[in-house]
Amino acid sequence: MKRNNILFSLSVFFLAFSMMGCTDLEENIIDETLGGDLIRNPNNVQSLINPPYASLRQLIEWYDYWGLQQITTDETVFPTRGTDWFDNGAWQQLHVHTWNADHIRLKNVWDAMSRGLSRSNTAIHYIGQFEQNETTEQYINEARFLRAYYMYVIYDLWGKVPFRPSDQLDFSVTPQVLEGKEAVDFIIEEVKAVLPNLKTRTEVGTERVTQGAANALLAKLYLNYEVYGGAEMWSEAISYADDVINSGEYEVTDDYWSMFQHDVTGDHPEFIFTVPMSDEFDMGGGSVWVNFTLHYSQTFGNYTSLWNGGSTTSTFVDTWDRDNDARFYDDRIMDETGFNQGFLIGQQYGPDGEPLEMRNGDPLIFVPDIVLGDSPENYGVRVVKFAPKPETERQFSSSNDVPILRISDIYLTRAEAKFRNGDEAGALEDINFIRSHRSAEGMELPELETLTLNDILDERGFELYWEGFRRQDLIRFGKFTGTWQEKPATDATKTVFALPTSAIDVNEDLTQNDGY
C-alpha cells in the first residue's frame, strides 16, 4: 500500500518535469534592443541623418581612402623599410600601380563608401516615412547630397557605381550598375535637384551640407567631366565655381597654416564642407596623419609609438619654391613637438631641441632618396599637414575638423576651367589671387606672368598636397600613368581601380574593369 503511494507520487513528480520542457524556441534577446521602433520614431530624425554623415570620416582615413588618392601619386610613397612596411606588398603596389582585385585597401574602401551610400538611402527612406516638416525636408535633401557624394567617390575610384533606389529594401535584389556618362549625369542631376532647397553656410555652418558644398561639388564634377563623361563642360564648371566664390561666405586668408592646427573648427573662413572630428570620443575612424610618417624617435607628448613610414617623393619636392612659399614650411608647433609642419627635411630634433638619432645611433637626417623595396630609416622627406594634439588621449581620432571641400580648391578649379576654355588671363587672375595669400613670412611669392597646364597642376599640389586630391588631379592632367621617383610609366587602365573580388563575386552585373 505504502509502496504504491510512493510510486504514485513519483509518477506525478516525473510528469511535472516532463511538462516543464516544452518551448516555442523564440529567440529571446536580452542584451540588445533590436530597435525596429527606433527607426520609425520621428523624434529620432537627427539620429537617422547621423550615419551618412558619420561615413564621411572614412574619407580621411589615411590607410584607406586617403591612401588610394595619395599613395598612387607623386605626392606620397610608403617604401618598404627592411622588414617593416612590406605588408603583403600593399603599399608598393599602390605606388607603382600593380594592385589587383584582391588588394585589401580596395575592398575596405569599397565597403566603407558603399556603406555611406546605403546609409544615405536608409536616411532618405525612413525620414521620408515621417510626417514632413522643414527639418525632415532639409535632412532628406542633405542625405540625397551625401548619397551623390558617395556615388561620386565610388565612381571616381572605380568608374562604376552600383545604385539602389532608397525604397529598395530587399538587399538580395541585384542593384543597378551605373557607368560612364550615365553615372555622372545621375550624380549631377541629384545634386542640382537638391541644391535650391539646401541651407547656406551662414545658416548651418560647414559641418552640414550647404548650397556652397553643392555648388563646389558641381564645379568639380564638371571640371572632371571630360574624364568622367567624355565631354568638355568648362563653362559649367566656371559657373558653379562662380556661385561658390560670389556667395561671399568664404574667404582666402593670409595664414595658410591656420587651417591645419589641431584646434581648428568648421568656422574657418576657407572651409566649405568639413568632417567634424573630436578626440574626446571614439568616433570609429578619422585619423590624424602623423604616426605613419614620423620616425620612431620623434616622440612627443602622448605620441610615443611612431611608425616611420610614409614619405613624399623627390619629384614632388623639386617642384617647390621652398623659400618664398608659406605652404612649404611652418614652425609654430615646433616648441611642443620638435618638428615643423610642411616638409621635414634634414636633421630632426626632439621637443627639447636635442638632435635625434636613428636606432643605430647615427643622426636622424631625412633625405629625399627612396628605394621602394628597401629604404633605410632616414630615407624620404616627411610631411606633416595637420598638426597633432600632443596631449591627446585618442591618437587615432583627429582633434580638429578636417575640410574635404575648401575655397582655394574652387578658385583653382575655376582657374583651370578658364584656362582650358581659352581664358589664360582669367586663369592667371585666380591663380595669382591664391598665391598672393601664400607668401612665406618676410618673403614674397612671385606672381605668375604666364600659365601652362603644368603650372596649374603644380599650384594645386602646393595648395592641396596630402589632402587626398592628387590622384584625381594627375588623371585629369594626364600624368597619372607617367613616371616619377621610383615609378615607371603605367598602363592607362590603371586610372580606375580593380573592383574588389568580394564585390564581383556577389553581383553578376558588376563586371571587372579592363586591365584586371
Next chain:
Amino acid sequence: MSVRVRGTNSIRSGQEPLYVVDGVPLDNADLTPDGAAPAGINQASNKNPISFLNPEDIESIDILKDASSTAIYGARGANGVILITTKKGVKGEGTISYNGYYGVSQVREKIDVLSASQFRQYTKQDGTKLLDLGASTDWQDQIFQTAKTQNHNFSYGGGTDNLMYRASIGYLDQEGIITTTGMEKINGNIKVSQTAFDGRLNLQGTLIASHVEDSRAPIGETGGFEGDLILTALKLNPTFPIYAEDGSYYQHTIEQRNPVAMMNLTDDVTRTNRILTNMSVELELLTNLKYKLNIGLDRSVAERKVNQGYELNYLTNKGEANVNSIAANNRLVENFVTWNSDLNNRHRVNVLAGHAYQYFKVSGTQIRVTGFEVDDILYTNNLGYGSPSSPEAGSYAYERELQSFFGRFNYSLDQKYLLTLTARSDGSSKFGENNKYGFFPSAAIAWRLSEEQFIADVDAISNLKLRIGWGMTGNQEIQDKISLLAVGTTPSANGYFNGVLTPGITFLRTPNPDIQWETTYQTNIGLDFGFVDNRLRGTLDIFSKQTEDVLLEVFAKAPAVTDTQWQNVPDLKIINTGYEIGLDGDIIQNNDLIWNLGFNFSKVKNEVEDLPVTLIETGNASGQGLSGTRVQIITNGEPIGTFYGRVFEGFNEEGISQYKQDEEGNDVLEPLGSALPDFTYSFNTSFTYKGFDLSMFWYGSEGNKVYNNTANAIFVKGTLERNSNVTEAVYNSNESPANSNAFSSRFVEDGSFLRFSNLTLGYTFDTNALDWISTARIYATGNNLLLISDYSGFDPEVSVDAGENGVPSMGVDYTSYPLPRTITFGVNLQF
C-alpha cells in the same frame, strides 16, 4: 586545444565535438574571459572544455564518430560526440584509494637564437657592429623554468546490492614552464546510485565541483608587432641587461620590451568555479517498459583579473587593471521511455522515444581601469586607485534554447542481423522563424558474420562483424541573433555637430529569417574482426562525410545596409572522405609475461566544392611588415587549411628572395599545401612481467604544413641588422639585410612529426600477505620525451587563432606556449 573528429566539416568556428558528461551535453561556448590588450594577452585559446574534470574520476571516454551513433545527438553531432562517464562505486566493502604523483617539467628544446658573444661578432653590411650594451643575457633562460607539479587524489567508494556510492577529492598544483604561469585545481566528485522496489526504480545522482586558478603570462595569439612575452624573449638583443643600474628593469624602448619585466609585472589570474550535477530516475512502469528522467545543471563562473604594473613602459596610461568575468548556465531536462522485448528467441526489439530540452544562459562583464601608480597592492583589489576618468565597462548576455524529440528502434534477428533506426527533430532558438526545426534521421545495419555457420566453422576467426551506416547530423554553432534584424547605434555611425556627439541609428545586421541548420551527411562501412581467440583484433572503417547548407557570413550585394550577411551558402559542399584502421594484438600471453601491441592509422581527405566566391581568406599573419597579409585560403578543389602565396626559390646573388614567376615576370601565387595532414598514426605497446609494467605511446602526423609566423616576423637578416636577435641559421645565411620578409613558401614548413608521447614504468607490490592494503603500485612516467620533426619552431603541433571574419585558421605558429617535457613519479594505493 582543438579536437576534430573525422575531419573538418565546416568553414566557421564551431567545429568542436559535442562533449557529454554523465549524460549532460556541455555548452561549447568559451567560458574563459578575455585578458587585457596592451601586452598582447588578449584572447586565450578556448581551453579544453573538460579541463574542470579530474582525470582520476573518469571511468571512460567514448568517441562517437559514425553516422548512426552520433545521430542520436542529432543537431549537434556533426563534429562527433565525446561521451565521458565518471567513476561510480563498486559493490562490496568500502575502499579508500590514494593516487598521487610528483612531476617536473621543462621546455623540451629552446630555439637556438644567437648568444651574446655570437651577436657581438656579427658585422653589418656597412661595416659597423650591432648595438652592444655589454651584458650577456639568455632571455629564454630568463622566462623558462623547471616546473614542479604535485597531484593528490583520495577516493572512497563501495556499495551493497541496492546502494552504490563513490566520493573523491583531488588536488593539483602545477607550475608552468614559463616562470609565472601555473594552475591550481581542486575537484570534488560524489556519485550515488540506488535501486529500489525490486529493481524497478533506479536513481542515480552525480555532483562534480571544481575550483581552478589559472595564472597566465602575457602571451597572446596575435599581439602587436612589439610581440608578446615569447616573441620578445626570442628577438630581444642578448647584450641588453635585465636590470638598469638603479635596480629597476632595463626597458630599452617601447617596442623593445623586457620579457622579465613583462612577466613579473603582469599578474593575470583566472578563477573558475564550476558545478555539474545531474540526477536520473528510471522507473519500470510495466514489464519491459521503462521511463527515465534525466535532469542536469552545469554552472560555471569565471573571473579573470589582470594587473599590469605602471613600471611597464609600454602601457599607455600608467598601471592597468582588467576584471572580466563570464557566468554560464546550462540546464537539461530529458524524458524518455524504452520498451524492450524478446518477441521470441529470434526477434528482439528495443524502442526508445523521448524529448529533451536544454537551456543556456551566458553573461559576461568587462571592466578596465588605467592610471594606477600605487605600489604594493594589486590594482584589481582597489580599482579606486586608478584614474577616475579612465574606467571602461561593458557587458553582454544571451539565452539559447534547444528542444528535441527523438526516437530509436533496434531490431535484431538471431543476434546475427542488427538494425538501428534513429530519428531526431531538433529545434534551436538561433535559427530563423521559417526553419526552427531540423530533422536528422539515421540508419545502420550490422551483420555478425562470425555467427554464421560457414564462418563459425573457421577456427581462426573468432569475431567478424560488418557494419553499414548512414545518417544526418547538424551544426548550429553560429552567432546568436543572426535571424533577426538589428537597428542600433555604433561609434562609427554617431553624429558629431557643433561639438556635440549624438547617437546615429543604423542597421547593424541584415536579418536572414531563413537561416537553418548546417547538415552533414555521413556514410560509413566498417568491419570488426578478431582472429585466434581474439588475440589479434581490430576495426576497419571507411567513411564519407559531406556538409551542405554551410553556414557562412558572406558579402552582401553593395550597397546594402551591412557589408555581410549570414547565409546557408547554396551549393557549397565540404567533403571529408577517409578510412581508419585500428589493430590490437596480444603477442605474448602467459602467466608471467603479457605483451600487447596496438596500432592506429587514419587518413582523411578534405575538399571544398562549389564555393560561390573565388576564395575566402583567413590566417592573418602577425608581425612587423606583415599587416594585411593573409596566408590561408578556402577555395574550390583544395582542402580547408590551404596555405596560399608566392613560391620561394632561394636568394639571388644579392641575397634577395626570388619567387616563381609567370611568363610576364609577375610573381605567381599558388597553393602551398594544407595544414591538414595526409594521415595520422599512433602505436602503443605494453609489457607486464610479474609485478612490473611498462607501456609506451607514440603518435605522429604526416604531410601537414605549418606556417612559421614567428620566423616570418623576426628571423630574417633585416631584423638582425636592426639589433634584433635571430637564429643561427639566419646568421649564417646569405640573405641580404635589405631583403623584405614577404610571406612566401619560405615560411611554410613541413610539420610532419612523430612524438614519443608517453613512457610509463610501474611496479605493483604483492600485497596478498597484508590485510590493510589491497593494491600498491609505484610508477614513473615521461611525457613528450622525444619529437622527431624537421620543423624549426618550438613544436609543429600548434594552432594559434589567426582567423579572419570568423573563419578560423589552422596550423599557424606564432609564439605558442611550448609543450613541455614532463617526468612524474607516482603511487597508486588502495586500502
